[in-house]
Amino acid sequence: MHRFSKKVSMTVVKRLPKYYQYLSDLQLNDIEKISSRELASLMGLTASQIRQDLNSFGGYGQQGYGYNVGELKEAIKEILGLDSEYNCIIIGGGNMGHAIANYERFKREGVILKGVFDVDPLTVGTVVGSVVVKHMDELDEFVKANEIDIAILCVPREVGQKVATQITELGVKGILNFSPLDLDVPSDVVVENVNITDSLFTLTYLLGE
Amino acid sequence: MHRFSKKVSMTVVKRLPKYYQYLSDLQLNDIEKISSRELASLMGLTASQIRQDLNSFGGYGQQGYGYNVGELKEAIKEILGLDSEYNCIIIGGGNMGHAIANYERFKREGVILKGVFDVDPLTVGTVVGSVVVKHMDELDEFVKANEIDIAILCVPREVGQKVATQITELGVKGILNFSPLDLDVPSDVVVENVNITDSLFTLTYLLGE
DNA sequence: TAGATTGTTAATCGATTAACAATC
């Protein structure tokens, strides 16, 4: 749980994963320190923006020196909540669910795949990622028994809302939504949308500019 | 090619696919007209925002009446460039590439899958979506012969930049990028990123708020 | 110490909201 002096805007929050990525890469390349100017040029931001962003969370830099890459990376990791572990399930064991289940990065950052669910009898029983796909009939019992924090929704648009309602009623508080629709959920549930159709249409727009 | 009086900001552009989605749904439900107030409540925006957004492109509404759903939908479809067809290829025939290849919506909106490419001998020759997967060795010749507008990148992070460079040199002007890295491309090439890792980390952040 | 770079305040820019005359 965070407790920051200033209220952090969604604009800043959306940049945090990028900071984490760039700092992790710098660390892998044995870069020990970086200035806001250098990081800005790398990330395509301005130095001011970076100093403003980081100062919403506290003073991680040192005047005349810059930022220590390792320390700043760890700080942002914690801000992102990646010092905790999360139990997650994937709903929909088709190609999209399958793709996500194989993302090694998720597990490495503490997002643990506990189960995959599908309605298709041909998919149920197959292995996806590290788990055997279960039937949706077993979902309620499984979520109650396993303290699931995050559900990754990879189901068709037609059933997206129904499934979202089902899992929020079971107490799941976070949804990563790949189904191309906006979900209606209680206010204590957070949804992050990955809308591939929207992204494609933004691209076709930009192609015509 | 657009020619609008006002310069349209990226903020507005990112909302256009949402307008298109909601208006398409309304049309399917035989709703003929809608006011900015009603649409705002549906989409979670304000009526002012909607009127400002739509007026960057021209006056589609009618005082005292509202907007004609079908007409507005068609107008936005055209603004998004979805009145044209686009030839596209998918690079990377793994689960992610496979998932995208099966998106019916893409074809329905005029984005035609012409080929899928992979380096894995076990994947080459299999059928993905509507096409047989080709080896990456055939990419150069294929792109030159088929006027490819859009490449959908579903390759591992490690080879993302290399492939992006290769396809932009072949003249591809649009990239839908699922590889979790920021691509460096010439300024006449447009890239739309779908960064699933970033979305997951935004979610874990929000879970801790 | 001198040089560098942060943290932070002030200025600018852009996006959202409010208000209302125009008009269907």
Add this chain to the structure above:
DNA sequence: TAGATTGTTAATCGATTAACAATC
């Protein structure tokens, strides 16, 4: 016509940029 709702201008809010004193 009277009521409704747009298109558009003005006011407000928030985010980015600029500037510089603090300080390592």
